[in-house]
Amino acid sequence: MEITPGTLLKTINAPSDLKNISREQLHQVCDELRQYIIDVVSVHGGHFAASLGVVELSVALHYIYNTPYDQLVWDVGHQAYGHKILTGRRENFYTNRKYNGLSGFPKRSESEYDTFGVGHSSTSISAALGMAMAAKYKKEEDRKVVAVIGDGAMTAGMAFEAMNHAGVADSDVLIVLNDNCMSIDPNVGALKEYLTDIATSPTYNKLKDDVWNALGKLPVGKGFTRAMAHKLTDSVKGMVSSSANLFEALKLRYFGPIDGHNITKLIDTLKDLREIPGPKILHIITVKGKGYSLAEKDQTKWHAPGLFDKITGEIVKKKYDAPQPPKYQDVFGHTIVELAEANDKIMGVTPAMPSGCSLKFMMDKMPDRSFDVGICEQHAVTLSAGLATQGLTVFCNIYSSFMQRAFDQVVHDVAIQKLPVVLCLDRAGLVGEDGPTHHGAYDIAYFRCIPHMVISAPMNESELRNLMYTAQLPTNDAPFVIRYPRGEGVMTEWRTPFKEIPIGKGRKIKGGEDIAILSFGHPGNFATNAIRELKTQGLNPAHYDMRFVKPIDEELLHEVFQNYGKVITVEDGTIVGGFGSAVLEFMAANNYHAEVKMLGIPDRLVEHGSPKELHRECGYDAQGIAETVREMLKDKVRVSSMIAG
Template identity: 60%
Template sequence: MNLPEIKPGPLLANINSPADLRKLSREQLDDVCFELRDYIIDIVSVHGGHFGASLGVVELTVALHYVLETPHDRLVWDVGHQAYGHKILTGRRDNFYTNRKYKGLSGFPKRSESEYDTFGVGHSSTSISAALGMDVAAKMKGEKRTVMAVIGDGAMTGGMAFEALNHAGDIPNDITVILNDNNMSIDPNVGALKEYLAEITTSKTFNRFRDDVYDMLGHFRSAGDKMRKVASKMEAALTSALTPGGLFRALGFKYYGPVDGHNVKGLVRHLEDLKNIPGPKLLHVVTVKGKGFAPAEKDQVKWHAQGSPFDKITGKSLAVKSTKPSVPKYQDIFTDAVIELAKQDERVVAVTPAMPSGTGLLKMMKEMPDRCYDVGIAEQHAVTFSAGLATEGKIPFAGIYSTFLQRGYDQALHDVALQKLPVVFAMDRAGLVGADGPTHHGLYDISYLRCVPNMVLCAPMNEQELRDMLYTATCYTDRSFGIRYPRGQCTGAGYRPGFEQMPLGKGECVRKGERIAVLSYGTIGNYVIEAAEQLSAMGIEISHYNMRFVKPLDTELVNEIAAGYEHIITIEDAAKQGGFGSAVAEYLCELPQRPRMTIMGVPDRLIEHGTQKELHKEIGLDAAGIIATIQKIVTESVPSL
């Protein structure tokens, strides 16, 4: 495909590092912002990627790199959806088109990629903790540097952010926290903090008074030490009495704002002032997600990220429309099933930590708002909130990405499993997720949940099995369920009306062959079906078993397989260590006689970003990889003449 050549504007073309940016006059910064925003739109409209968040912080990004002496000064981004401008200004402009592509730039800040990426991120609410650690370490080493963390109001709802604020307010440090307030994460923010920040940003009387006080105190600060001390005391007294930022002041922070996040010269002035103020500080910056691109400003949820080309003027999709019938995604199957179950069972409710769109539960929130809860970016709370619901007779479906459930692991063990509560963990994005890369791959849920008591673990091979597994989970009130399924489209095979209870811990034979049996867990089994057809054409007939459950494992079926085959292969879209294959191996090692075994899964190394198919091919988990593994086994098992 011939892609259009994308050229940066004249100022941006000469910025190969923040040092080049700092050579410009303040009067030129507005033009830099215009060119940077235009370049992001040009790149994403052709190559895809996260979108609205980076557009919303263009002015803030330029101001930060203009004021800070990066990389000596430390700039820490939270999550990283908004760091595109940062990457472009820090030497990655000319290859930014490879962003989120296989073997290309990461879609998130990444320490191994650039010295300007001070902390690797992907999960939210980590920036304040990391920045505080950097600042304290610098002081221990006797180094003079400024440390600033940029965190969104959505990420600020995460409990870890408040843990960091609490600690920072109690120990000597000089960090600056920049609260990027746009009332959005991926979906609109929820909760009391959102309302609190809204009160601050909409108080016209306060904002007018604050500006007057700020100007007055600025005059005082230009005087001698004595007057500066007086000004400091006046500021503390006035803000204590009148500033709505009392929550942050109570945690030990000096609060400044709210300020216009799209006035780059104003931001430069504020940031320069904050560099010279000792102690922990919080600058409240108000921005618009998607700023400068009308469709993104209008529909901020839709334009959080774009995966296909679009017209950079109108926003209209340029993707070629398929003539094939649309195939639903697994998240859609999940949501439709939960809504259907909720209508026939009053015990069923749903919970998600700030991912109603990603999990599909936004549909249920609209249709059944009193039965579906978005709790904000708070995975730990989501799990224990679900446990509380379960103690009162409800069956909560907790829709959480596999990678994010890691953050609620203690709660899944301590608050759910040990109390034998019927919480259903619907683990979306299980396996290799694609362009989001290693921070988002859902590879470890089998390993970290398999050792948890009172928990059933299962994975469907298709949409029908997902529906039946969700229903089966409602049939038990003395245990929890973990159901994993991948990102993306289903098989397209469809499903029958209604639900059927699945026998607990029972697999099925998909195909009968000889000598070699492949045991698959989850949707990766569809590659096995494809491989088996091709192997059959080569004269190699294998057996294929869709195991469905890893806990409880179908030991009766494993016994039968062990007695009838020379070689067993297990395959899973998950970490090999401690996963499905390990469960089968652990059982087989107790048998007096057992066949040879090969475990296929994700190896013990970081798998970078790319499409799911590209990554499966890289590590040999696709149909071609399965065929190659089986051909090797067949060749090695043939006696030499």
Template identity: 55%
Template sequence: MPEKLLAHIDTPEDLRKLSPEQLPEVAAELRDFIIDIVSVKEGHLGASLGVVELTIALHYVFNTPLDQLVWDVGHQAYGHKILTGRKNIFHTNRQLGGISGFPKRGESIYDTFGTGHSSTSISAVLGMAMASAIKGDTGKQHIAVIGDASIASGMAFEGLNHTGVTDANILIILNDNAIGIDPSVGAVKEYLTRVKTQRKPAQHNIVKALNFDYSGPVDGHDLPALISELSRLKELGGPRFLHIVTTKGKGLRKAEENQVLYHAPGKFDRITGEIVKKDTAYDLPPKYQDVFGHTLVELAGNNEKIVGITPAMPTGSSLRFMMDAFPERAFDVGIAEQHAVTLAAGMATQGLIPFCNIYSTFLQRAYDQVIHDVALQGLPVIFCLDRAGLVGEDGATHHGVFDLAFLRCIPNLVIYAPADETDLRNIMYTAQLGLRSPIAIRYPRGRGITPRWKTPFRKLETGKAKTLKDGNRIAVLSIGNMAHNTTLAIEGLPDDNKPAVAHYDMQFVKPLDEALLHRIFTKFGILVTVEDGCISGGFGSAILEFAATHGYSSNIRRLGIPDAFISHGKVGELQEMTGISPEKIRQAISSLL
């Protein structure tokens, strides 16, 4: 058997030594390489399979890394990583100490801009191109690869709007596969569908109207056509726009047939594509997102004022359940977090009860709207922040560790973190009964701890904590799912130390249970706070501020995410690394006894 071509490709320079006729074989080998690794190590599959030919063509035609290439979001950059010096370590992808699942500047000179959130690529390459012009470096190319879901986002339009009135040497490649993580939505998606089905631009081409040299649609899996068109565009100047059409999951039948599931399918059989079955026993605790989704459907069935909103994450957030049950009251607004928040605010002014579900890390993109459009006006929007805390293998771009700190300073906003699935269910029930202010409910990624979580609803009292265990020397104050880690930590103490430790689940970061805190500070000289958020400005800081305001001098030890961006790895590994695993909490308590 002849040796594989991919075995001799360590850099794009090696790729460019091949003849065009050899490139289809490279594409087949690269696709197999991605499937082989991801089937065992897990990761984002479908997006990278869909751009194998484009990845090869870009590195073949352009002189990377001198020519600067930015992958929007970065889900699709696995082939890029393999061809740019990381083939032999690609098996470490998304693992603790391994390479990142997204482009990362510190990892490779070929990763010219770090990505992980959508719609940043156009602004980034425009900045690079303008910098090149200022420095007189006129021979450098600047290329952004952006998907049809991402390009509909507001920031992408801002970048297009600015680029169109410049003479910047920019090529924007629209990778149009009609899907992000979920199917693309909105008028832009419908426009692109018309362009594809007619095989020619609509009469009034949006891109041309913005002063771009538009070409396409081109078959994104036709390597000769891609290389020919990219070579032509390379010789042109100014803003250029290439529209290519691809299939997400290309080359693995199961991934092509179920593109949502195979975005990140977990482990699967590399030959058949069949996903490795996981334990689905009745006693397995549910995912928090599913508790949210099923509870929302239950509440909406009894309250016709409830609406659900998500920015492009109906499956990931499980708002899909409500979209199926009440399609007229559940909305996927696309990758548009700012719009999602203010849409919810507008609905709230008219007496509706909006549940606005946004991943914690993505709410960062709508911070002004939370302040200006919701909190300032005291509108009762219910923010459900999925993926709060450490999320695992997606790493620094996706950890939801900043929400407590950036939300806590906003007036009029209630902040709650459930310790388990039943608490999540009860706070959702309580919120829709008639809160007079907005509330942020933050909960983690993955499964909870309560298999039989669906109990009768119970109204919660705002600003009230729970006493989980009495003690006489040290008070441990936890928030959210850290209640479970703290309970395990206390259970791991020697029997003669357990009576010394009290444990309180504070539930609300804002407002704090001040009556309880006064009793705690009066009784205990040592306090420990535990949170899965950043320690700077978070829950522990709120307790410190309370102590300072009221003149308490107790020794307060804060456990949480340190003042650093946390890398990727399994959640348990990262909790151990940041000092909030059960064992690390136990060690911290023991050191104070």
């Protein structure tokens, strides 16, 4: 389906084209850009509400600043669709997040306008400050640097670390705080309340208007503008007792709040701020989902809704002839409620992902025992450790890719103290369309090297329930990792009775001949499907679901290497230092000799696409496993073919 841009938007192939449009026509550009995003995302999918909220800001920034010479850094990047469309990628925008198409996030290798690759929150201020410091060092006095960060991303400690440095670095950087009270779920915490106080303060807003009126009367002379700006800033500090003190205390000159959907106001404001040197912050108020009423009303649902009818708002859902398995995240969400109802020591913690990881079920029923701590993975882990010191059992649910941000806390605050925190890693493995910034590729490798860790992965929903049940038993006295993938499992009847799984014990699914397949986690289902296909070809591999990579089931491994000279390991993680590596280490330590082939995520960055496409590319889907078995048993396959012939 061809989607035609509006009359003005179709003339914009670069920001230089945008600058040729009159100020009076920018309202029309914004309308057309917003409609184009709605049209494309409704048909092709992608993140949605965030980009609608910054249409005016995207237009204003590229209108005022000389990008790409001036550096523009987007935080996370969910909101950068307008930016991509304005910077030469409109015609290919329909490929966004598709296999071999445009990335869903700003990406340096994709465009010179994408100055910094993003995907995880709260990196923009640090990156922008580095760019500004480099410009100063290289004496590029005319180069400007802007970071755009949301109030959700502002809750992370990294943002405060960067602002703390920016205030004393004496570099020319502008931080645009896009305040919409949302990340994916509604924002939480004292910062949210603080920003709300600023936005709703009549006293401060009157003073703000006075400041902007004064700025508008400044002469063009650069030296005089600088001097006057300092005086105006000092007057703001003196006259406002509470509103801007947080940012001013960090030595950031604060401006705002202003309406982020008033394109004229944004243009005038950014034009003035471009001439004011030093570190500064502009606070804008926006509505996530602006211009699409349903997205404005339910911003969490419309963060990334999938395909939808833009007229009715009906989200397109796949139609099935039979009941479908639930998502692993929902199995987690319902199971933790069941366990918590029976065990009053259970607590739940997540960093800003209660909907994504389904802790929302517990938060609705047990708000005093489940906590959204904001985009603060480090804090989430150490908070969980603190709770655990008091005899509580904490399920800390963090996406695998985001857990990387809390590695030190897992080592220093959990593992060294041997605290029984249950780390539930949602979105483990290849997550699909979000691409390399979100793939959960490394958790097996980076946790396997830490003493005291238990690392497990369920092959199905029942196994997930049983691992969660096992982790909260009083007999567990160590950090317990449970990793599981994004998306659906394989069982429709998944509410099975709880059973304890002995820690470090796998299971033999079936015996076989000549070759054994050892799987870890959900890819065991790929192995099952491959074995079903291979059976029709006269091949009969054995299959072992190891369940734990640490401690690994040595009894099962002795059985495998004593009976099979060929072994395949399958995992949804990097093969460097992962499950397959653990099997090879065991083999070497015990002087076994076998031909071992490791299947998993290769030692390279895997780009975006559907999980099915990426599993195929990496060669550990059912087809890839079957091909590997045939290759390793090619002599037997050849003999069988000759006999059949």
